[in-house]
Amino acid sequence: MTHRSRLTSVLVDVPSADHERAVAFWTRALGHEGRQAKQFPEYHVLGEVTPGIEFMVQSTGDDSPRIHLDIETDDVDAEVARLGALGATEVERLNTWVVMHDPVGTVFCVVEVQIKDAFEASATTWD
Amino acid sequence: MTHRSRLTSVLVDVPSADHERAVAFWTRALGHEGRQAKQFPEYHVLGEVTPGIEFMVQSTGDDSPRIHLDIETDDVDAEVARLGALGATEVERLNTWVVMHDPVGTVFCVVEVQIKDAFEASATTWD
Numbered sequence: 609m610t611h612r613s614r615l616t617s618v619l620v621d622v623p624s625a626d627h628e629r630a631v632a633f634w635t636r637a638l639g640h641e642g643r644q645a646k647q648f649p650e651y652h653v654l655g656e657v658t659p660g661i662e663f664m665v666q667s668t669g670d671d672s673p674r675i676h677l678d679i680e681t682d683d684v685d686a687e688v689a690r691l692g693a694l695g696a697t698e699v700e701r702l703n704t705w706v707v708m709h710d711p712v713g714t715v716f717c718v719v720e721v722q723i724k725d726a727f728e729a730s731a732t733t734w735d
Numbered sequence: 736m737t738h739r740s741r742l743t744s745v746l747v748d749v750p751s752a753d754h755e756r757a758v759a760f761w762t763r764a765l766g767h768e769g770r771q772a773k774q775f776p777e778y779h780v781l782g783e784v785t786p787g788i789e790f791m792v793q794s795t796g797d798d799s800p801r802i803h804l805d806i807e808t809d810d811v812d813a814e815v816a817r818l819g820a821l822g823a824t825e826v827e828r829l830n831t832w833v834v835m836h837d838p839v840g841t842v843f844c845v846v847e848v849q850i851k852d853a854f855e856a857s858a859t860t861w862d
Contacts, residue, residue, distance in 0.1 A: 615765060615784050618745060618804065626839040629822065633838050636821050637806070638742060639859040657742050658857050660785045673839045675802040677745065679764070694763050695756065711760050712753040712800045730785050732766040 611683035611690075612731035616722045617662040619651075621674050627652070627667035634665050648703075660726035676715045678705075680722050682731075687718050690734055738810035738817075739858035743849045744789045746778075748801050754779070754794035761792050775830075787853035803842045805832075807849050809858075814845050817861055 622630040631652045635641050640663065642654035654663040681687035688698060688706050695711035705719040721727045749757040758779045762768050767790065769781035781790040808814035815825060815833050822838035832846040848854045 615745075615788070615790070618742070620837075620841055622839045622841070630837065630839050630841075633822050637818055637823070637837075639861075658787045658853065661742070661788050663742070673837075673841045675804065675841065677802065691764055695760050696764070710747070710757065710764075710800075712749045712757050714747055714749070714757075714800045714802060726785065734766075 609683075609686070610733050610735055611681060611686040612727070612733050613679050613681035613687050613690075613718075614727060614731040615661070615677060616680035616719065616726070617664060617678035619664045619666050619676050619678065621666045621668045621670065621676055623671055623673070624650075624667040624669065626673065627665065630673075631665045634663070638663060656723065660723060660730065662722060674715065676717065678717045678719045678722070680719050680727060680731075682721055682727075684718055684720060686734075691718065736810075736813070737860050737862055738808060738813040739854070739860050740806050740808035740814050740817075740845075741854060741858040742788070742804060743807035743846065743853070744791060744805035746791045746793050746803050746805065748793045748795045748797065748803055750798055750800070751777075751794040751796065753800065754792065757800075758792045761790070765790060783850065787850060787857065789849060801842065803844065805844045805846045805849070807846050807854060807858075809848055809854075811845055811847060813861075818845065 640654040645651040650667040657663040699707040767781040772778040784790040826834040
């Protein structure tokens with residue numbers, strides 16, 4: 609069975625007390641107003657700030673601001689297993705996605721397909 | 736005078752001792768072998784991992800791994816001034832780029848145009 613994946617999102621994660629001013633800055637910095645995600649209101653979704661890459665500002669319980677990436681895939685379990693074999697570690701499963709650490713400790717998530725046209729156009733196929 | 740800008744790069748920054756395994760992981764995770772940058776060998780450039788977004792793994796003197804973003808522009812000084820007016824602060828000027836902090840302290844850089852076709856196709860114009 610093959611599956612596919614690609615980089616789909618960039619997320620600026622900030623403590624909840626800083627969320628409003630981070631949203632104000634990044635929406636104006638990138639010129640995309642965006643909207644609060646309905647199902648997960650801690651995410652302000654700017655949309656595709658460049659074709660094929662969605663940008664979000666997430667309110668977290670964490671003290672340190674950081675940026676994390678999302679990799680979208682048509683098979684989350686297969687992609688988590690593939691990245692695990694490359695040295696990533698699973699941190700936790702949340703809703704439909706999986707939080708992972710790269711071998712150095714950088715956070716990223718494996719998510720379901722978010723941007724269908726970009727996924728079809730440019731995802732990499734893994735055997 | 737107007738100028739333009741867009742999000743152009745995502746960089747995973749790691750302590751130099753971790754650079755080799757971060758490069759090994761991200762090149763295989765994203766399926767882009769890439770190359771060490773000639774002029775600045777601390778950058779391993781994976782190229783456009785999705786059209787219009789370049790991905791790099793940078794070796795830093797810093798202890799904590801992080802991700803930072805580059806915004807490309809046809810007028811670095813005007814873009815730094817625009818982002819400064821939105822609440823960003825200038826950290827330092829290095830070669831042709833400027834390191835900045837967003838209002839919450841997240842690091843990003845303002846750089847010269849890196850991906851000409853994507854810049855022409857999707858940069859935002861600022862008055």
